[in-house]
Amino acid sequence: MIHVVRMTVWQWGIRVPARQGEEMRQALIREGALDASLRVLRDGDTLILPLTGPRDGAGQFGFEAHPGREPLPRHELVGGIAIMQDDDPDGAQKILISRPSLHTVVFAEGEVSGEYRTRQFRVLAGDLTTRTTVTEHGHKFVVDLAGAYFSxxxxxxxxxxxxxxxxxxxxxxxxxxxxxxxxxxxxxxxxxxxxxxxxxxxxxxxxxxxxxxxxxxxxxxxxxxxxxxxxxxxxxxxxxxxxxxxxxxxxxxxxxxxxxxxxxxxxxxxxxxxxxxxxxxxxxxxxxxxxxxxxxxxxxxxxxxxxxx
Missing domain, CATH: 3.40.50.150 (Vaccinia Virus protein VP39)
Structure with a gap:
């Protein structure tokens, strides 16, 4: 008998009504925010979609990994930039090639500080920039993560x-x-x-x-x-x-x-x-x-x- 071992990965997820699941899944894919390495969870009439990082309304859930797909390191997406929680250049390369919408992966060196509310970042993979464009509810915001605060x-x-x-x-x-x-x-x-x-x-x-x-x-x-x-x-x-x-x-x-x-x-x-x-x-x-x-x-x-x- 072959025993299949299913690996549980604790990651950010967002709960949505099942009838809206596919619409939300496609929106997250376009945004680059869906963690495709993990399986969607079903809980009664709702689905829990795995995310690449925290966002409003999200929580931590135990997801099953897709067979043959290595889970990505934890990160947050801001436009075309992924912000990693750990200083992991190898993981940064995996994140960069995981979705075409990304152009840069950075590591945050410290917290927001100073009278200008700025934060230091080090580029781990991709273009040497902290500037990107964020699409949000019909608006486009040009941001510079190292130059001005944006959440x-x-x-x-x-x-x-x-x-x-x-x-x-x-x-x-x-x-x-x-x-x-x-x-x-x-x-x-x-x-x-x-x-x-x-x-x-x-x-x-x-x-x-x-x-x-x-x-x-x-x-x-x-x-x-x-x-x-x-x-x-x-x-x-x-x-x-x-x-x-x-x-x-x-x-x-x-x-x-x-x-x-x-x-x-x-x-x-x-x-x-x-x-x-x-x-x-x-x-x-x-x-x-x-x-x-x-x-x-x-x-x-x-x-x-x-x-x-």
Whole structure:
């Protein structure tokens, strides 16, 4: 008797209704995000599709490997660049040849740091570049991973905010990066002011505004601490995506938000309600607090939806 040993591989996966499985599978293939070395799981009326890296709504699942297909090293896809979790040149070559959409595989040397929110990368395979284009819900964003902060994992979050924006709102994005939140919300807002301290981020934002033919986003190269003095408006909605240090800018956000306006404050937290007391001190009411994604053991990326009193 021949015994077949099935290898279980723990990898990121996303759960979808079975009736939408093929549509989602094809979309992930086009994006380069489906891990074709692993079998799709079925769980009742849902399918769990294996991913090449983390994304909004994903979790860890035990998949069976396809016979004869070696699982790829863990990595995250951002446009045509794969970001590896380990310094593994051989694994980088395997990832590069696994899908035609990739042009570069990099290893992240350290975390996001500094006032410009940048990160160091070393190219392990492919083209010597950290620049790529990300397609997201009908928009194209030019990004430079080493030059300006960008998170592909917040794609669903941007759509969540867009659903909350009312037609004609004036919106402020205090830490806009290359403009993904600002350009997404411009579909409903009357005006989006998109500020960032990083000159490289503003350069890329200008490219993205032109590329997406957006006419109601105003880029600003400015320190968020000075926006109160620079801007003549009060805003209906403010986005604060600076998870590591956003708390220190909350007073400026409240000064810039009209009474009854909404502030979306993102932060890395270790406990629910971690910033609630400070928000109350500043004159705000938390109407929702939710986890956006897991960040590390015991810490997660949360967003507080706040009404300014």
């Amino acid at each position: 592909a994992r917040l794609s669903t979050e941007r759509q969540c905010l867009l659903a909350q924006v009312q037609e004609g709102e004036n919106v402020l994005d205090m830490f806009a990066g290359v403009g993904p939140f600002a350009i997404t919300l411009a579909a409903r807002a009357s005006l989006v002011v998109a500020s960032d301290l990083n000159p490289r981020a503003i350069e890329l934002m200008l490219e993205n505004i032109l590329q997406n033919r957006i006419k109601n986003v105003l880029p600003m190269l400015a320190d968020a601490r000075r926006l109160v003095d620079l801007l003549p408006w009060k805003f209906d909605r403010i986005v604060m995506n600076l998870p590591l240090a956003g708390t220190e800018f909350l007073p400026e956000a409240f000064c810039l938000c009209r009474p009854g306006g909404i502030i979306h404050f993102y932060s890395l937290v270790s406990a629910k309600g971690e910033h609630t007391a400070r928000i109350r001190e500043l004159g705000g009411t938390v109407i929702a607090e939710r986890e956006v994604r897991s960040y590390s053991p015991g810490q997660w990326h949360a967003v507080y939806d706040i009404v300014a009193d």
